[in-house]
Amino acid sequence: MNIITAFSNHTDTQQLCQDVITTLREAATQYNVLVAYFNIEHDVHMIQSFLTEAFACPVLLASSCQGTFAITPTGEHPAASLSVFGIADPDGAYGVGYARVNADTPDISAQKAMQMAVANSGRPYDTPVLIWTIMPPGQEESLITGFSQIIGPNVPVFGGSSADNDVSGNWFQATQDVVAQDLVMVLVMHPSKPVGYSYSSGYEPTDVKFVAQDCTPRQIGQLNGQVAAQEYNTHTNSSIAESLTGGVVIGSTTLYPLGRPIHTKMGVTEYLLSHPDSVTPTGELSLFSAVTENETFVLMQGSVEALVKRAAVVAQNALDVLPEGSKPAGILMIYCAGCRLTIDDDVLAMQNAVLEQIGQVPVVAAYTFGEQGCFSDGKNRHGNLMISAVAFSQ
Amino acid sequence: MSNETEVLRENFALILRLKEQAEALRKESDMLLSGMRDILSAQTPEALYQNMFEVFASLIPYQICFILSHDTPGYMVCKTSTTPAFLDTKWPVDDVLKRTLIGTPTAIFNARIQPAWQALERPVETPAAVLYCPFIDNNKTSIIAFCSPEIGFYTQTHINTAERYREFTEQTLMSVQAKLDALESQKLKKEREQVQLSMVQSEKMASLGLLAAGVAHEINNPLAFVNSNFDALSGCMPALSEFFGKTQRVLKTQLPCATKLQQIEALFNEYDIEMLMEDLQEISADSKEGIHRVCDIVKSLQAFTQDNDADDKAYFDLNNCVDDSLRLLKSKFKNTVQVTKKLNTIPLLKGSQGKVNQVLVNLMVNAYQAMASSAHMYITTGVKDTPNIHNLQSALDNGAGDGVAQNAFVTIIDNGCGIAEDKLDSIFEPFFTTKPVGEGTGLGLYITYTLVQALGGEITVDSELNVGTEFTLTFPIPK
Numbered sequence: 001m002n003i004i005t006a007f008s009n010h011t012d013t014q015q016l017c018q019d020v021i022t023t024l025r026e027a028a029t030q031y032n033v034l035v036a037y038f039n040i041e042h043d044v045h046m047i048q049s050f051l052t053e054a055f056a057c058p059v060l061l062a063s064s065c066q067g068t069f070a071i072t073p074t075g076e077h078p079a080a081s082l083s084v085f086g087i088a089d090p091d092g093a094y095g096v097g098y099a100r101v102n103a104d105t106p107d108i109s110a111q112k113a114m115q116m117a118v119a120n121s122g123r124p125y126d127t128p129v130l131i132w133t134i135m136p137p138g139q140e141e142s143l144i145t146g147f148s149q150i151i152g153p154n155v156p157v158f159g160g161s162s163a164d165n166d167v168s169g170n171w172f173q174a175t176q177d178v179v180a181q182d183l184v185m186v187l188v189m190h191p192s193k194p195v196g197y198s199y200s201s202g203y204e205p206t207d208v209k210f211v212a213q214d215c216t217p218r219q220i221g222q223l224n225g226q227v228a229a230q231e232y233n234t235h236t237n238s239s240i241a242e243s244l245t246g247g248v249v250i251g252s253t254t255l256y257p258l259g260r261p262i263h264t265k266m267g268v269t270e271y272l273l274s275h276p277d278s279v280t281p282t283g284e285l286s287l288f289s290a291v292t293e294n295e296t297f298v299l300m301q302g303s304v305e306a307l308v309k310r311a312a313v314v315a316q317n318a319l320d321v322l323p324e325g326s327k328p329a330g331i332l333m334i335y336c337a338g339c340r341l342t343i344d345d346d347v348l349a350m351q352n353a354v355l356e357q358i359g360q361v362p363v364v365a366a367y368t369f370g371e372q373g374c375f376s377d378g379k380n381r382h383g384n385l386m387i388s389a390v391a392f393s394q
Numbered sequence: 395m396s397n398e399t400e401v402l403r404e405n406f407a408l409i410l411r412l413k414e415q416a417e418a419l420r421k422e423s424d425m426l427l428s429g430m431r432d433i434l435s436a437q438t439p440e441a442l443y444q445n446m447f448e449v450f451a452s453l454i455p456y457q458i459c460f461i462l463s464h465d466t467p468g469y470m471v472c473k474t475s476t477t478p479a480f481l482d483t484k485w486p487v488d489d490v491l492k493r494t495l496i497g498t499p500t501a502i503f504n505a506r507i508q509p510a511w512q513a514l515e516r517p518v519e520t521p522a523a524v525l526y527c528p529f530i531d532n533n534k535t536s537i538i539a540f541c542s543p544e545i546g547f548y549t550q551t552h553i554n555t556a557e558r559y560r561e562f563t564e565q566t567l568m569s570v571q572a573k574l575d576a577l578e579s580q581k582l583k584k585e586r587e588q589v590q591l592s593m594v595q596s597e598k599m600a601s602l603g604l605l606a607a608g609v610a611h612e613i614n615n616p617l618a619f620v621n622s623n624f625d626a627l628s629g630c631m632p633a634l635s636e637f638f639g640k641t642q643r644v645l646k647t648q649l650p651c652a653t654k655l656q657q658i659e660a661l662f663n664e665y666d667i668e669m670l671m672e673d674l675q676e677i678s679a680d681s682k683e684g685i686h687r688v689c690d691i692v693k694s695l696q697a698f699t700q701d702n703d704a705d706d707k708a709y710f711d712l713n714n715c716v717d718d719s720l721r722l723l724k725s726k727f728k729n730t731v732q733v734t735k736k737l738n739t740i741p742l743l744k745g746s747q748g749k750v751n752q753v754l755v756n757l758m759v760n761a762y763q764a765m766a767s768s769a770h771m772y773i774t775t776g777v778k779d780t781p782n783i784h785n786l787q788s789a790l791d792n793g794a795g796d797g798v799a800q801n802a803f804v805t806i807i808d809n810g811c812g813i814a815e816d817k818l819d820s821i822f823e824p825f826f827t828t829k830p831v832g833e834g835t836g837l838g839l840y841i842t843y844t845l846v847q848a849l850g851g852e853i854t855v856d857s858e859l860n861v862g863t864e865f866t867l868t869f870p871i872p873k
Contacts, residue, residue: 125503126503127501127550151503151546152503152546
């Protein structure tokens with residue numbers, strides 16, 4: 001198995017594509033699949049067209065918030081305009097499937113995408129080793145459920161929700177056949193060599209606990225019996241004081257997400273995060289992930305320093321769970337766009353921390369509006385402000 | 395907020411994960427060892443398979459487990475399963491099974507869409523997830539299939555486990571096969587023992603049949619003269635009765651004693667009582683002798699037919715056995731075979747008297763059948779020193795002279811037609827006979843050999859064509 005990563009930061013889309021195509025062609029003659037992330041400052045149709053014309057293999061293409069992260073043998077960039085993760089694995093099997101998400105029956109859409117992916121993998125009956133997914137933000141939990149209805153709940157699902165640069169809904173997903181904004185895409189993987197993965201946040205729990213009430217799927221009316229926005233504001237150093245009667249708070253809440261305790265069998269508690277993105281005029285908190293009535297949250301606390309260092313730790317954790325003696329081939333990562341926006345210019349420090357930690361292992365990371373993955377309990381989840389990594393081996 | 399707490403938490407999680415892995419490995423090892431013990435302790439094929447499947451369950455959870463072996467080209471067949479409905483189902487080798495056969499374990503997330511399941515001639519309950527694992531069985535690749543009702547139940551973790559324990563699985567199945575062979579061998583051994591027992595009984599009954607006429611003669615002769623004696627006795631009874639009646643009447647008269655004596659003496663003379671008493675004594679002694687001869691022949695018959703195998707403490711007197719056997723054959727040998735016995739003192743030997751008698755009768759009958767005119771049979775018993783093969787190795791190891799033991803022996807020598815040299819090696823084989831078709835079963839000497847072996851003894855033969863044959867039986871003397 002060989003992983004080739006390529007990136008370009010060229011302002012001209014044609015040249016941007018040509019740069020990565022050249023790099024990819026120089027490194028390998030055939031690929032099983034290309035996973036590409038781009039900045040929506042470039043035209044998705046052009047990128048899709050160039051890549052699919054240049055390579056016969058399936059392509060998954062999605063927009064990433066304010067660029068993408070790449071480490072290649074010849075250089076690295078924390079916010080490249082286009083990054084491609086090429087998998088050349090003649091002994092492996094890979095299949096891509098997709099479907100437009102029907103807002104009323106998202107699980108059915110996910111089923112269709114999964115069925116298409118397993119059919120295209122060349123191993124239509126085999127349980128995949130791992131699923132990589134790209135989704136439109138909004139109904140990720142249902143999409144994960146749809147996947148499990150076809151292949152069961154035990155196959156690890158990793159990936160992220162496609163993002164734009166300003167949460168205006170200008171995100172894209174594309175394959176070799178289609179470009180859309182509501183596409184659920186699935187990459188079924190049967191790598192010939194072992195993979196390792198890690199799913200984590202960079203936040204610490206506080207002593208503050210909230211019980212959520214008056215909940216709609218992604219909105220909380222009350223926390224601890226109080227108006228949700230006010231109660232949240234009280235415990236977060238007035239982080240959203242200026243938006244208590246409505247407004248986007250995504251930038252103000254990044255360091256204070258709500259955490260769901262996940263008790264793993266090893267006795268260590270992990271936290272699945274929900275990120276408040278806006279406040280309604282009546283004080284409800286809107287989130288990037290679903291909540292249920294009477295769900296208990298722990299107020300989490302983060303820092304720029306922690307978020308900067310976190311990506312390196314998660315990447316290393318993924319490498320650590322590869323079998324002993326495995327040689328890393330590359331890492332495909334997801335880094336929450338909220339965290340990326342929070343660390344802002346420190347994204348270079350984040351990249352340097354990764355480089356320092358894992359060396360010149362090829363990496364591509366997307367900055368997403370929602371992260372799918374599984375903790376050590378093996379259950380697939382959708383969370384916010386999470387970081388994940390899938391490590392491939394040679 | 396410090397990132398150190400998060401790092402510490404993750405390190406703690408990593409340590410816990412490693413500890414859990416180590417404990418899981420230890421648990422797996424313990425479980426597998428105890429599982430192996432369970433497998434090897436099974437006493438029936440059914441228990442064996444049940445134990446084997448339980449061991450597999452400790453590795454990989456399943457609802458149904460079955461094994462596919464090669465059948466006809468393009469097909470595999472289920473010969474072992476936890477669910478009887480799967481037995482003998484025929485499986486087309488589709489892409490999934492083919493990949494499993496030539497590669498590594500394969501996990502199927504939903505068997506309901508797999509062609510092999512859809513193509514089954516006999517429908518069975520189709521599970522959701524299946525894990526197929528290849529293993530080498532008798533130099534051929536077979537497949538063990540684990541089934542779960544949950545879609546996508548088997549993942550890479552199970553594949554890794556199956557890979558890790560592939561060698562164990564193969565060893566387990568080899569052990570199962572070996573155990574099955576052992577069980578089959580035990581069964582065959584029991585059946586063989588039964589057949590042998592049956593053959594020994596049959597041969598014994600055949601010998602009895604052969605002896606029956608002679609034995610009947612040996613019983614009839616004394617019975618005939620005992621009967622004759624009783625007839626004679628009956629003939630004397632009226633005279634005796636009359637004599638006693640008249641004597642009583644004389645004694646009851648009032649005559650003087652001298653007169654009474656004269657009259658009684660006259661009666662003695664009249665009835666010739668002295669002669670009568672001599673006859674009666676002779677009749678009594680003859681009858682007693684006749685009854686003894688019948689008793690002896692019956693005892694010999696009992697000794698021949700008795701079977702005290704179960705008695706560990708049974709002992710026999712080899713000389714008595716020779717006498718018993720000769721007694722049974724007395725009628726057959728009378729006027730045809732001259733028997734010369736030289737029976738030396740021998741301690742009691744351990745074993746069944748009936749078996750020894752059967753052996754001796756077999757050998758004597760064979761000798762009788764091999765001899766024509768001027769038949770002469772020599773029977774010698776005694777004790778001799780012979781190399782003790784059981785102690786020979788230890789004697790050599792110890793440098794001690796404990797390689798010699800005292801054994802009892804009996805030789806039966808005849809001057810019959812002898813056995814050809816090229817036949818000597820085969821005479822103890824079953825169904826070997828030199829007699830015409832229909833006259834010999836070919837089992838006599840084989841059974842003789844088997845019985846001597848069972849007694850812990852040895853049998854040897856020395857023969858020269860047209861000169862005679864010598865059989866020697868050797869038995870260990872108990873310490």
